[in-house]
Amino acid sequence: MSLAEPHVISNIVVALLLAGAVAIFATARRSDLWRQAGRELIRRRPIAIVTITLFVCVALLDSVAWVGGGAGGGNALEQSRPRSVIDRMFAPDFKEKSYSAPLADVEFYGGADLTHPGSHLLGTDILGRDVLQLTLKGARVALLIGGLTSLIVIPLALLMGISAGYFGGRIDDIVFFVVSTLASIPTLLLLIALIMALGHGPVQVCVAMGVTGWVGFCRIVRGETFKLRELDYVQAARALGVSEVGIILRHILPNLMHLVVITFVLLFSGLVLSEAILSYLGIGINGSWGQMIDQARDELARDPIIWWNLVAASTALFALILSVNFVGDAVRDILDPKTLGERR
Amino acid sequence: MSAPVLRLVDVLTTFPAEGRRIPVVDRVSLEVDEGEVLALVGESGCGKSMTALSAMRLVPKPGRVESGHIQLCDRDVLGMSVNEMRAVRGRDAAMIFQEPMTSLNPVQTVGAQVVEAIRLHERASFDAARARTIELFDRVQIPDPEQRFDAYPHQLSGGLKQRVMIAMAVSMRPKLLIADEPSTALDVTIQAQILELLRELQRELGTAILLITHDLGVVNELADRIAVMYASRVIEQGDRVDVLASARHPYTEGLLRSVPSSARHGEALHEIAGVVPSPLEWPAGCRFSTRCHRMEDRCVEAVPASTPVGPGHTVDCFVVADEVAR
Numbered sequence: 001m002s003l004a005e006p007h008v009i010s011n012i013v014v015a016l017l018l019a020g021a022v023a024i025f026a027t028a029r030r031s032d033l034w035r036q037a038g039r040e041l042i043r044r045r046p047i048a049i050v051t052i053t054l055f056v057c058v059a060l061l062d063s064v065a066w067v068g069g070g071a072g073g074g075n076a077l078e079q080s081r082p083r084s085v086i087d088r089m090f091a092p093d094f095k096e097k098s099y100s101a102p103l104a105d106v107e108f109y110g111g112a113d114l115t116h117p118g119s120h121l122l123g124t125d126i127l128g129r130d131v132l133q134l135t136l137k138g139a140r141v142a143l144l145i146g147g148l149t150s151l152i153v154i155p156l157a158l159l160m161g162i163s164a165g166y167f168g169g170r171i172d173d174i175v176f177f178v179v180s181t182l183a184s185i186p187t188l189l190l191l192i193a194l195i196m197a198l199g200h201g202p203v204q205v206c207v208a209m210g211v212t213g214w215v216g217f218c219r220i221v222r223g224e225t226f227k228l229r230e231l232d233y234v235q236a237a238r239a240l241g242v243s244e245v246g247i248i249l250r251h252i253l254p255n256l257m258h259l260v261v262i263t264f265v266l267l268f269s270g271l272v273l274s275e276a277i278l279s280y281l282g283i284g285i286n287g288s289w290g291q292m293i294d295q296a297r298d299e300l301a302r303d304p305i306i307w308w309n310l311v312a313a314s315t316a317l318f319a320l321i322l323s324v325n326f327v328g329d330a331v332r333d334i335l336d337p338k339t340l341g342e343r344r
Numbered sequence: 345m346s347a348p349v350l351r352l353v354d355v356l357t358t359f360p361a362e363g364r365r366i367p368v369v370d371r372v373s374l375e376v377d378e379g380e381v382l383a384l385v386g387e388s389g390c391g392k393s394m395t396a397l398s399a400m401r402l403v404p405k406p407g408r409v410e411s412g413h414i415q416l417c418d419r420d421v422l423g424m425s426v427n428e429m430r431a432v433r434g435r436d437a438a439m440i441f442q443e444p445m446t447s448l449n450p451v452q453t454v455g456a457q458v459v460e461a462i463r464l465h466e467r468a469s470f471d472a473a474r475a476r477t478i479e480l481f482d483r484v485q486i487p488d489p490e491q492r493f494d495a496y497p498h499q500l501s502g503g504l505k506q507r508v509m510i511a512m513a514v515s516m517r518p519k520l521l522i523a524d525e526p527s528t529a530l531d532v533t534i535q536a537q538i539l540e541l542l543r544e545l546q547r548e549l550g551t552a553i554l555l556i557t558h559d560l561g562v563v564n565e566l567a568d569r570i571a572v573m574y575a576s577r578v579i580e581q582g583d584r585v586d587v588l589a590s591a592r593h594p595y596t597e598g599l600l601r602s603v604p605s606s607a608r609h610g611e612a613l614h615e616i617a618g619v620v621p622s623p624l625e626w627p628a629g630c631r632f633s634t635r636c637h638r639m640e641d642r643c644v645e646a647v648p649a650s651t652p653v654g655p656g657h658t659v660d661c662f663v664v665a666d667e668v669a670r
Contacts, residue, residue, distance in 0.1 A: 032496065033451070168405075232446040238402060239441075240461050240512065241433035250460065254451045 007065040007082035014063045017147075037334050044330045048323035055320050059140040061085040086136050091116070096128035102308050123308040125295070134292060135312045141288040142320060144202060145209070145275045146268035152210030153217060153267060154260055160214070161221025162248060162256075166229055175222070182215050188277075195283045202285045205278065209271055217263050221256060228252050258335040265328035269321045276317065289313040347418055348375040349520045349552045350399055350437070355412035357391075357398045366623045368394045368407065370576040373650075376520060381546060381553040383567035383584070385560065385599075387620060391576035392556045396522045399554070400437060401429050417519050435465040438513035442525040444505035448497040454508045455481075455493030461512045480511040484541060503534035510541065517549055524556045539565050560603050564588060569656075572596050575620060575631035581650075582657030592659040595632045630661070638663045 028034035042049055065084040083092075096115060099108035105117040114120075122131035164175035182190070194208035228234060229252070237247050279290030296310035355372050358365035369391045376382045384392045397403045399414055401421055414421035417436045421429070441447045449457060458480065459473040468476070474493065481489030484507040497505060506526065513521055523542065527535035543566055546553055555566055563570060563584070570587040572580040572595070580593040591597050601614040618635040627633050633643040642662055650658040651665040659665070 031451075232441055232443050233449045235402070236439070236441055236447045236509070236512075237449075239400060239433055239439040241430040241435065241464055242460075243430060246464075250452070251449050255449070257451075 005082070007067075007084075010063050010065060014060060018060075037331075040334050041327065041330055044334075045326050048326040048330075051319055051323040052327065055139045055323075056143065058086065058136050059143040062087075062137055062140040084137075086133070090130060090133050094130050094133065096120070096124045098124070098128050099126060099306055100124045100128075108304075108306070122312045125292075125309050126299070131309055131312050134287070135289070135316050137287055138289040138292060138313065138316060139320070141202070141285055142272050142275075142317070145206060145285065145288070146271050146324075148203070148206040149209045149213065149271045150264050150267055152207060153214045154264060156210065157214040157217035157221055157263075158253070158256070158260070161218040162225050162252060164218075165222040165225025166244075166248060166252060168226075172222075175218070179215050179218055182212065187212050191274075191278065192281065192283060195278070200283060200285075205275070205283070205285050209274060213267065213271065217259075217267070220259060220263070224256055224259060225252055228255055262328070262332050262335060265324060265331050269324040269328070272317070272321060272324075289317045293317070348377045348415075349417055350374075350376040350554065351413075351415040352395070352399060353413040353415075355395070355398055355414060356410045357394055357403055357407060358410050359407040362624065365410070367410075368576050368623070369398055369409075371412070372573075372576075372578050374571050374578060374581065376552045376554050378519070379546070379550045379552055381555055381566050381568045383555045383557060383563040383570045384573060385557060385563055385570055386573035387558060389620070390573045392558075392573055393524055394576075395573070396439070396524055396554060396556055400433060400439065400522065402433075431465070434461060434518070435516045436518055437520040437522065438516065438518040440506075440509050440513050440521065440523045440526045443529050444502050444509055445529065447509055448505055450497055453494050453496055454500065454505075455495075458508065458512045458515060462515050465516050476515070477511070480515055481508070484508075484511045484514075484545075485537075486511070502530050503538065506530060506534075506538055507541070510538075510545070514545055514549060514551065518551060520552045520554065521546075522554045522556070525558070526555075527562060528557070528559070535562075542566065560588075560600070572599070575626060576623070577631060577660070579632065579660045580658070582654065586654055586657045590654075592653050592657075592664045593632075593661050594636050594638050594663075 028038065062084045065082040065087070067080060067082045094116060097107065097112070100106070100114055100120055100123050101108055102121060102123040103118050104114070104120070104123065106113060108123075120130050120132070122135065124130055125134065160175045160178070164172040190212050191208055194211060195205055198204040198208055234247055234251050237251055242250070275284055275288055276290030276293060278284040279288055279294045282294075284290045284294070290313075292313035293310060296306070296313065299306035299309060352375075353373050355369055356367055357369035358367050360366070372391075372395055374382065374384075374395075384395060386392050394403065394407070398409050399416060399421065401409070401414075401424075403409060409422060412422075416432060419428075419432065419436075421432075424432070448454060452460075455474065455477055458477040459470060462468060462473045462476055463470075466473075478489045478493055481492055486492050486504060486507050492500070492504070497508075500508070510526075521542075526542065527538045530538060539562060542553065545551065553566070555562070557563060567584045570580075570582065570584050571578050572587065572593065574595050580587060580591065580596045587596065588600065591600055595616070598614065598616040602616065604613060616635055617637075621627070621631070621634055627644055628647075629645050630636070630639075630643045630648050633639050636643065640663065646662075648660045648662045648665065650660050651668060653659050653664065653668050
C-alpha cells in the first residue's frame with residue numbers, strides 16, 4: 001500500500017484537519033473573548049450548530065477509508081477498492097438495476113423484484129445506487145468545496161490585503177491592479193476557463209474557485225489594515241522597536257481574526273452554492289449534491305415523476321446552507337463590535 | 345558633565361503640501377541632559393510631537409527629517425540602519441503616548457504585551473519576563489499585579505492602562521523617556537497620580553524625560569527646563585524658574601498671562617490676539633509677528649536668532665535681544 005493512494009492521502013488529511021481543529025479550539029479556549037463568543041453562538045443557534053456538526057461527522061466518517069475488511073461481493077475489483085466508514089454502513093452490494101421508489105419492494109419501471117426489497121430508505125437512482133448513501137457521501141464533497149476553497153481564499157486574501165494595506169505605495173498599486181483586473185472579468189467565465197485549463201478534479205475546481213474568490217475579502221482586509229496601521233498601539237509597538245513582521249503578526253493579524261471568522265462562514269455557503277451552479281454547467285465535482293440535482297433535472301420530466309433523488313440532494317444542500325447562514329449571521333452579530341452593546 | 349542623552353541640532357522635518365515641503369519642525373535645536381526633565385511646551389499643532397517623533401525617527405510618511413543632526417545616547421540617529429534604530433527604540437529611548445485607551449492591543453492581555461516588550465530586547469524566558477512584568481506592575485502601583493497580568497485592556501481603567509504603558513516604557517530602564525501628553529486624556533485626580541509616578545521613576549532610575557505638554561501646570565510640577573515652541577520653532581528655552589518667572593519672549597509672556605490664577609481673581613483672562621497662522625501662510629520673518637504687540641518692521645523681514653538673556657536662558661526675539669544688549 002503506497003502513501004500516494006487517494007484514500008491514504010484522504011486519511012492523512014482528515015487526521016491533520018482534526019489536529020488543526022483541536023489546536024485552534026484549544027487556543028481559542030484560552031481567550032475569554034472567543035470562549036464567550038462560542039458559548040453565545042451555541043445559545044443562539046443550537047439547531048444550526050447540531051446540523052452542521054452532523055454534516056461534519058458524516059463527511060469525516062466518509063473520509064476515513066481502507067481496503068478490505070469484510071468487503072464481500074465476491075468480486076475481486078470491488079474488494080480491492082477502499083471503502084469509507086459510511087460505505088461500510090451499507091451492504092457492499094447495496095445496488096439495484098435501476099430506479100426504485102423509497103422503501104419499495106419492486107423496481108419503479110417494470111416491477112421486477114429488488115435485491116434488497118424495502119430497505120432503500122430514499123430509493124435508488126437510474127443506476128440503482130442507494131440515494132441515501134449518495135446523499136451522505138455528498139456531504140464530504142460539499143465540505144471539501146467549502147473548506148478547501150476557504151483554505152485557499154483566506155490566506156491568499158490575508159497575504160495580499162495586509163501587504164497592500166500595511167506597506168502601501170508600490171505594493172498596494174500592484175495588489176490593487178491584480179484585484180481590479182480579476183474583478184473586471186465575469187466570475188463565472190473566469191471560473192469555467194480556469195476549470196477547463198486545470199482539469200475537472202475536485203482539487204482543481206477548488207483552486208479555480210479560490211483564485212476567483214479572494215478578491216472581495218482582500219479588499220476588506222486591505223481597508224481594515226489601513227485603519228489598524230494608524231492606530232496608537234501599532235505606533236506604540238513601533239516606538240518599542242518591534243519589527244514590521246512582528247507588528248503584522250502580533251498586532252495586525254490578531255485584530256483581523258473576527259473578519260476571518262465572519263468571512264469564512266459566509267464564504268462557505270456561497271462556495272457550496274457556486275459548485276451547484278458549476279455542476280449544472282457540467283463542470284462540477286463528481287458526487288456533489290449539485291451533480292445529483294443536475295441529473296435529477298431530466299427525471300422531473302418523466303411520468304410518473306422521479307422525485308426522491310432531487311428532494312434528497314436539495315434538502316441536504318438546503319439544510320447545510322441554511323444552517324451555515326444562520327450561524328454566519330449569529331457569528332457576525334456576536335463578533336461585530338457595533339452590535340456588542342445589544343448583547344450585554 | 346556628561347554628554348546629553350538627546351541632542352537635536354537644527355533639525356528640519358517637513359511634510360509635502362500643495363506641491364511644497366512644509367516644515368513641521370523648523371531648525372529646532374535642543375538638548376536633554378542625563379536625568380533631566382525637559383518640557384516641550386506649545387499649542388496643539390506647533391510641532392511638539394513631531395519633534396519627539398523625529399528624535400525617534402518615527403515621523404510618519406510622507407513626512408521626513410530633511411536636515412540637521414540628531415544624537416541619542418551618543419549615537420547618530422539619522423545615520424543608523426533600520427535594525428540598529430529598532431534596537432535603540434524601547435531599549436535606550438522609550439515613548440509614552442497620549443491616549444492610553446488605544447495604545448494597547450485590544451486582543452492581547454496587558455501582561456503579554458509587556459512581556460513582549462521585554463523579550464524584544466533581551467533574551468529572557470517567558471517566566472522570567474513574567475516575573476519582571478509583575479514586579480514592574482507593582483512598581484507603577486497597579487493593584488493586584490498578578491491578576492492584572494492576565495487582564496485585557498478593556499478590563500482596565502484609563503489610569504491603569506497608562507500605568508501599563510509606563511511599565512512597558514521603563515521595562516528596559518531607558519536613558520530617555522519621551523512622554524507625549526502623558527496625562528492629558530486622564531481625569532484630574534488620576535493626572536496628578538501619573539505625574540507623581542513619573543517623577544518618582546525619574547528620580548529612581550535616573551531617566552531623562554522629554555515631556556511634551558500644553559499644560560503649564562504639568563510643566564511646573566515636573567520640569568527642570570522648558571523649551572517653548574511656536575509654529576514649529578523653539579522660541580524660548582531655559583530653566584523652569586527662569587522661564588516661568590521671567591519669561592522674555594512676547595509669546596511666552598502672553599501664554600503665562602493666559603493661565604488662570606487665584607492672584608488675579610476676578611480679572612478677565614488675558615488672551616493672545618489673533619490665531620496661529622496656518623503653515624501655508626507663515627510670515628517670512630518671526631512667526632509670531634502676526635500676533636505680537638511689540639512687532640517692528642524688521643520682525644517681518646528676518647528671522648531672529650537665539651539670544652542668551654541669562655544663564656542657559658535663550659530667546660528668539662529682536663526686541664528682547666536689543667533690550668538685553670542695552
